Amino acid sequence: MSGLRQGLDRFLSLFEHVLCFLGVIFYITFVVCVLVQVISRNFLPSAPSWTEEAARYSFIYMVAFGCAVAVHRNEFVNVEFLHDALEPKYPMVNRIMDLLIKILLLVFTVYILLFSVRPFAFIKFQMLSTAMSLPMQYVYFSMVLMFAFMAVAYLCEILTIILDWNRKEEH
Numbered sequence: 480m481s482g483l484r485q486g487l488d489r490f491l492s493l494f495e496h497v498l499c500f501l502g503v504i505f506y507i508t509f510v511v512c513v514l515v516q517v518i519s520r521n522f523l524p525s526a527p528s529w530t531e532e533a534a535r536y537s538f539i540y541m542v543a544f545g546c547a548v549a550v551h552r553n554e555f556v557n558v559e560f561l562h563d564a565l566e567p568k569y570p571m572v573n574r575i576m577d578l579l580i581k582i583l584l585l586v587f588t589v590y591i592l593l594f595s596v597r598p599f600a601f602i603k604f605q606m607l608s609t610a611m612s613l614p615m616q617y618v619y620f621s622m623v624l625m626f627a628f629m630a631v632a633y634l635c636e637i638l639t640i641i642l643d644w645n646r647k648e649e650h
Contacts, residue, residue: 484642491635495551498628502544509537528610536608536618543621547628550636578640585633592626 512534519526549555565572600619608615 484639487635487638487642491551491639494631494635495548498544498548502541502548505537505541505544509534509541512537532608532610532613536613536621539618539621540624543625544628546625547632550629550632553636574640574644578637578644581633581637581640585630585637588626588630588633592623592630596622596626 512530516530606615
């Protein structure tokens with residue numbers, strides 16, 4: 480069982496590093512676009528029209544990659560008073576509750592991906608953005624990526640909880 484856990488840990492590490500790298504690339508792109516926009520508005524006779532759209536789309540992709548990292552690092556906002564109250568007396572209840580919450584979030588994420596985001600994103604493929612004339616399929620595809628990566632992250636978190644559970648029972 481520990482070999483499976485080590486493989487999962489390696490996958491999670493690679494998954495997080497790739498998503499963080501892509502998020503940083505889009506963050507840098509966002510910052511550069513905003514700087515070009517601010518500098519050109521203050522020091523040039525006219526500002527390029529594409530910078531606002533490029534900054535917005537970079538921000539959207541940065542968030543899309545960052546959501547799965549937030550799932551893995553457990554950085555989304557949550558209410559922990561019940562978890563903290565149960566921890567000293569009922570640690571098993573906390574583990575079961577964590578597992579059930581992750582399963583519900585995985586089901587919800589997959590549901591949104593399959594029945595909401597995917598059809599919506601693929602309908603918008605024919606549209607063009609206003610300033611950059613970029614096909615909107617590239618912008619809306621960020622939602623497909625975000626929910627797919629979040630589903631993978633939740634699945635990995637569920638596997639981690641189960642494998643940790645088995646390891647604690649073996650010792």
